[in-house]
Amino acid sequence: MSARTKTRVRLADLPDESRSTATLVASLAARISMLTMISGASAIGSLMSGFAALGREVTRTAEGARLRRALETGRAGQNVAALWRALRIDSWATGAAPSPVLDHLRNDLALLLAGDLDETLALLPIPGSTSRAVPDDENAANGVDCMIGMWFYSREMMRGIEALAEGTLEPAGAVVRPDGHRAEPAGPLLR
Numbered sequence: 001m002s003a004r005t006k007t008r009v010r011l012a013d014l015p016d017e018s019r020s021t022a023t024l025v026a027s028l029a030a031r032i033s034m035l036t037m038i039s040g041a042s043a044i045g046s047l048m049s050g051f052a053a054l055g056r057e058v059t060r061t062a063e064g065a066r067l068r069r070a071l072e073t074g075r076a077g078q079n080v081a082a083l084w085r086a087l088r089i090d091s092w093a094t095g096a097a098p099s100p101v102l103d104h105l106r107n108d109l110a111l112l113l114a115g116d117l118d119e120t121l122a123l124l125p126i127p128g129s130t131s132r133a134v135p136d137d138e139n140a141a142n143g144v145d146c147m148i149g150m151w152f153y154s155r156e157m158m159r160g161i162e163a164l165a166e167g168t169l170e171p172a173g174a175v176v177r178p179d180g181h182r183a184e185p186a187g188p189l190l191r
Contacts, residue, residue: 021120024111029124031104045096048089053098069176070165 035043058064071077084090111117162169170176 019107019110021111021114021116022124024107024114025117025120025124027104027107028111041092042096045092046099047101048093049096050099050101052093054102063172065176066170066172066174067161067165070167070169071161074164074168076164 055064055068059068071080114120
């Protein structure tokens, strides 16, 4: 995607839902505060389970199914399946409660656009700090650095996954039968 391409992010509430800045802050604060009460393995397992659940859902779309077929038929799909079995990642992630990763992402992005955040933060009880170390100014973590890091990480991840699927990825719009074979157009007008 070029820098000039406008990206549309779906942040609107569904008709039966309503979010306020206070509920968005409370959701983020609850997730952060829970990190002191659970193990890192549980947190990462829940995220992996959430990404896997999202992947299954996205596979129901034409683009997701196309990417899945390409990954499964290539070396990357075979190797990731072998790694997940051998290292028992499959049972670990399956045993963890799936985190609603896309909902969290959309809520957190909506929170960054909230016009009343300062007022809301002044009213809400905010949990105590989970940090024990105080880094120097040069190495201090901040939100903008984290967003830029996540942006670059996700770009590299997208490029990597697309590169893994490239050799077996069907062209966009290809029609595939349920048995996985490409359906050839038939009929007098298409000969």
